Amino acid sequence: MRILGKFVNQQQRLIDYLFIAMGSIIQAVSMRLFLIPGLMVSGGISGAAQIVNYFTNLPIGVMVLIGNLPLLALGWRYLGGRRFALRTAAAVILFSVFTDGLAFILPRNGLTEDILLDALYGGVLLGIGLGFVYRGRGTSGGSDILGRILNHYRGVAISQAYLITDGVVVLASGFAFGWDRALYGLIVIYISGLAAEMVSEGNSLYRTTFIITNKPQEVTERICTLLERGVTLIPGTGGYTGQARTMLYCVLSRAEISVLKTIVTEIDPQAFMVIGQANEALGEGFRPLSKD
Structure with missing residues (x-):
């Protein structure tokens, strides 16, 4: 029975990491095809990296990875130790690698010049990717970690915590890209949240x-x-x-x-x-x- 239990646990762990890998790739595709060409941020570390990249041309994936290192340490300390950190680290590393790697494969200007289409399809794809990561019992790092820490230790509601952490980045994007892009970024955040919930929880309410x-x-x-x-x-x-x-x-x-x-x-x-x-x-x- 112990051998069977270990096999089942290993099988489930493999499925979890496949979900995380799939979700990370989908998120990176969303960034490269829609959000980065459309100059729209979805909050978090990746949004901040987009703004820095706009002015310095530093690789977005590398900045996402560096920015998440201290947050991963906080997650290890406060949110579940080794299992949490490993799954989240896998999601962050894969997202960072694919975000920079796909820049050499996908069209630099994305698929469309229509900002509304960028917001809609970028938000849906981003949410689907996040949903798969959640189904793999991981997180996307960044504001996910800060939001959960604020919720767990300060009693701040998850929705309010995300509003605080993502709102700062969206506000900064307004100064960098223009306020119309920032407003579309809010649409991206809303749509991605709905898509992530449907993928991670299912539509069987x-x-x-x-x-x-x-x-x-x-x-x-x-x-x-x-x-x-x-x-x-x-x-x-x-x-x-x-x-x-x-x-x-x-x-x-x-x-x-x-x-x-x-x-x-x-x-x-x-x-x-x-x-x-x-x-x-x-x-x-x-x-x-x-x-x-």
């Missing part, structure tokens, strides 16, 4: 439901029979009436919500429902809960 009903057993039986989903019964007390009530908790796919509404309406039209959203569901009936 689930629905969480709380149902307060006077007929909990009937509703539960119908859900288990028709939808084949598990239901958790939670005892509660009405705050206004003081009466004992039973609340049902259930996780469903989006397509099953309409069926659930029909079930509850037919059995207890006076029931109260709250429907929320979950990014991921692990366990029986959903994705397997694998060991990280």
Whole structure:
């Protein structure tokens, strides 16, 4: 069993690094075909490197690598030690190498002179690359590391941390490239965030439901029979009436919500429902809960 476990872990590690390599290449292609020719930054160390490159012509990849070295040390110290540092280092090194290497292969002026197309396609490709890196349980370094440190140790929300770290670079790009380019850079950041989330988390968002009903057993039986989903019964007390009530908790796919509404309406039209959203569901009936 130990040998099998080691084999599975090594296989998963190999898959993770393949995801990281694929994501790093896609990010580099996005930079070389769209963002660098379009003079748009997406924040972070790579954005700062673009600005320095514009004035000094120093290689962007080399500057990204150098700029990430102290951040990698911080990540090792505060965010998970060896595994975090190795995966992030792999992502940073591959991104740096491909960003400079592709400059000799891809067209220097990119694919289009349309700034909007540069922003849209650059953002989508950049986000897909980031998503693959996240799926490999790595990070892209730079503002990722600073954002997580601010979140973990200072209580700053991740979104606010990214806004702070990336906002400074975007502001600097406004002075360097012009404010229209900086505004398009904000579009790149937004689109890349959406694409990264879809690739890393998938588009299979689930629905969480709380149902307060006077007929909990009937509703539960119908859900288990028709939808084949598990239901958790939670005892509660009405705050206004003081009466004992039973609340049902259930996780469903989006397509099953309409069926659930029909079930509850037919059995207890006076029931109260709250429907929320979950990014991921692990366990029986959903994705397997694998060991990280």
